[in-house]
Amino acid sequence: MKKILTLVCLCVFLAPVSQAQGNKAFNALKRFGQKAGESLSKVQQRAMAQVERVRAQHKVPVYSKREVFTKMPHALVQVIGMNKGGLRSTGFILEDFKHGRSRLWAVVPYHVGGGKGKPIRLRLLDAAGKIHNYDLKIAAGGGWGPNAIDASLVRLPHELAGQVTALRLAPEPARAGMNAFSFGYTVLHPEQIKPVALMRNIKNVTGFRMMGDYRFMEDPSGFCGSPVLDAEGYVLGVHSGTVGMESSMAVTADGIRQLIRAYDTGRGAMAVRVFGQEAMQIETTESISSISLYRHGGWIYSVALNHLYTPFSYAHAEAAFGPIELRKGDTLVFHIVEHGTPTRSVSYTIPQ
Incomplete structure (x- = not known):
């Protein structure tokens, strides 16, 4: 009993x-x-x-906000893009488990680190206060463009286990209305960890992108790549940029999981669905720039997906047309870019 x-x-x-x-x-x-x-x-x-x-x-840590504030200097990395003229940003250390064994990653912004195989330099602070420099390569990368995963992963040496603070992905996805916060490097304090931003409220979450308001305490330059954390210190996503003076955007934890899956399987194909049916496959390095609607052989409408305030979900591509009603027999043409360059178009006809 x-x-x-x-x-x-x-x-x-x-x-x-x-x-x-x-x-x-x-x-x-x-x-x-x-x-x-x-x-x-x-x-x-x-x-x-x-x-x-x-x-x-299951080795699930329970953080308090005080612990996160204390340990954060050992959970962040400074990112130096070797192919970007020395462009600097923030990154963070992430831990996951495969077959019960721990793995350490550095999560960095794609627009600084680049894609798979690109060289990158990471600077991090160990528990003893010593700075380590590592010249490594990107293990799995996203892309740049509308609805792309603006993040990349770097495998970290096993020797760092126990010397750094590794964050964990949040067990529950981010949702509108949640409060979140971030830490990161800025150009004003290149050698220090400063709590430079507070993402006060998540406004919406769609696909691999979430939008929120923010309050920067000082110049946010170099802040891209900082972790977006929930109240317990779990990673909801990775900061990827700001829009104007009030809105910020981030790649969700699901986007990071997709990159890990791409690393483990050797390919990053994802399904794009229309009314629940698979319309095409897209890689983590690609994004959809626009979708055109054709009816009875004639063009009806095209929607561009580069408006930052209307993030796009691969799982519900039909939502991109808003109030325009899609009908059986309509043909959708997806225009795809890779790293911002147009590469291909794919047609899909809604079944009768």
Whole structure:
């Protein structure tokens, strides 16, 4: 009976449920616990103890904001683009696990580091306060253009394990209304870690991009590549630029996961879907610049996807046309760019 009760409690605490579902499950749990002769407080205590055991088993860290502020100098890297005339930016150290073994990455902005195979120089601070310089190569890269993944990955040497602070991707995706914050290098303080920006509120999340407002405490130059963190210090995304004086944009954690998958599989193909049906495959190095709509052989409308305030989702390409109703038999032509250069077009006809 006790084992069954603990399992029920664990599901209530871990499963993503609505408030109504949670209240219903909680009341059922209360009745179940009372029948089992246990007080509700004991039920909760044993359930949370089980949650902590699961977290420990899967090496899921629990951060506090104070710990993040303290450890952040050892979680950031300064990025020097070797092919970009020495352009500098921020990056951060990320840890993931494959087959139970830890891997360390440096996440950097694509527009500074470049794509796969490009040389890059990283400067980082270890736990003892010593600066290390590493000349490495990009292991997996995104691209530059509308709706592209503006991020790249660098594999870090195993010798750094235990000497640096590695961040983790947030278990839950970013969503509109969340508060988030960032740290990064700036051109005014090239040798220091400064809390130079606060992404106060995430406005929208679509595809691999999220938009938010921001408040910079000083010149943000060099801030691209800084981690966007939730209140517990988990990575929601990577800062990729600003729009005007109020809005900022970032690549989501899902975009980073896509780059890791591309590294592990050797290819970064992703599906572009229209009304749930796959229309084409696109690589992590590509993006869609525009989509043209044809009906009965004639051109109807084209929509450009380079407007930064309307991010684009590959999973719901039909949403790009807004109020324009797409019909069965319509043909969509996707115009694709790679690293900002037009490369190909792909046609897709909506099934009758």
